[in-house]
Amino acid sequence: MVTMSSMGHRRATINDVARAANVSRQTVSNAVNRPDRVAPQTLQRVQLEIDRLAYRPSSAAKSLREQRAGAIGLELDARGGAAANAEIAYPFLSQLSLAARSHRCHVVTFGTDSPAPVTSGYESMVRAHLVDAFVLYGTHHGDPRPQWLTEQGIPFVTFGRVWDDPGFTAWGDVDGRIGTASAVRHVVDQGYRRVAFLGWPEGSAVGDDRYQGWREAASELGVLDDALVARTEQDLPRAQAAAADLLGSLQPGDAVVCVSDMVALGAWQAVVAAGLEPGRDIGLVGFDGTSTAGMFDLTTVVQPLAEIVEHLLTQIDVLLTDGEAPAEGALLAPTLRHAGSTRRR
Template identity: 40%
Template structure:
């Protein structure tokens, strides 16, 4: 910093202002300092800055592999957007592994916040009564959640409207002539799965179609899902909306087990629009999650929370897009 000050003919405090509070400087002075910074290739030393400001300029992110998550199989799109947005704001991302649950999970968050290893957290797969939320609130650590836990929880969150997505899938299938439309989902209690099921259920009722006996649960075990959904086809089911692309793949197998052809005899729509969706035969129709937009929105809310800790909670609900491919493109003949 002293070298930059000497090079540009200003004080060290002026250089500090140029880096941290540029609005305090006249435009000519600021431009002169920035030219010196560029010519000298000056970069603030993160560790030294952390000692002085008691700030790490890092955002913690737990990498989870749990089933029934908000990402589906494509977290890289979300993480790329988070990293890119954070970097533009002068922050880095600290990734840490998923714990086995219980006290170990909250202990890890407590340790990272106590040692100031991170300044804030982005949480995923939150749930009602999530102990991470109460811990971070108690310690005054800024955080934002990707995914809603409960309407009563006072936190910033960004989420994808799963109910809107599955409802749009039902609307599309009804438009093709389908009337017996099943839902292949996860065990109840998964916030993400329950949201997606609710959209299917409400759309079916809006179209005055039956739902009784048309909802099956299997988790993300392909073999279990294959067997569970296979029982529906003798009862005249002609279309299935699945809570994930993995479950949709299991449905493909069950359709073929029944001597039928996916996309011709039984329409299938997944959720996540994974990279495999366009590789399956037939190509899988699926609901595309705007994960890049979600990642940017999470960083936006988190930076606002760091800047203004007492601000009112803000919620951003994003809409998924139905990508229609061969598995749900053909009109059926009643």
């Protein structure tokens, strides 16, 4: 239990109140901003702790809240080639737009069509007071946006970890390790013997995470064979070529866990080109839950978009109420969608 003395002279934060009242940060935020949304008994308990701890939402945050645009900004990549992201970006955006309503805000999109300077779109959105905060999508090593937004004091949350800044916590992400680990367990359950991994080149944070899940689960189940790892760019012909090579080390009854649906699609093509049948001969699992996976009847790891979106919107509420980041980011577990490509028949 948090007491005034254990806190010393530090100002009480939303985290302190949440812990003391044994509720979530969101509930404290609601108790302050939308008491009608909180059950009477809970509201009473939270208000008691607010008084006892002398908790005050930071005045900067409060003044910001009073001038709120009630909107969240999301950058969309409008370069032609970026359409390859559409299958992930579109479901994320539509979920975000849907869930925003129950958080009493809306989503404002803005497009960028040049790779640099990537922050100009953000700057003009902020200058026009169109949004209170941003959701960043597609964070990656060397991404300049998190640091820039932090320096400007602009609230933001990210879908995906900020790989260059482990201290940043306002993120929600799919747990890639759990995803590929569940894929390995599923194919072993289905009776496939050996389990290969077709990944991206080492050094991509997301790809390395997914590789680790394969490695750990394969090791746990006693099927780890480091010779059964191949690497490819996120590109269909290259994935097909890499999978064709990998098939040279495999036999009917083996399976391939792939780092993405696109890579799995390349493997699918390689399997068919070798005169084999996905599922019956070679088990195949993709990652991302795209509609392309659905089209090809491909088992895939489905990103928990609704949960990620809910987490991000809640963090934005808290950031704007209190100015304080959560204690840690949220890794949300994906689910495996079973389909024909892992059915041995």
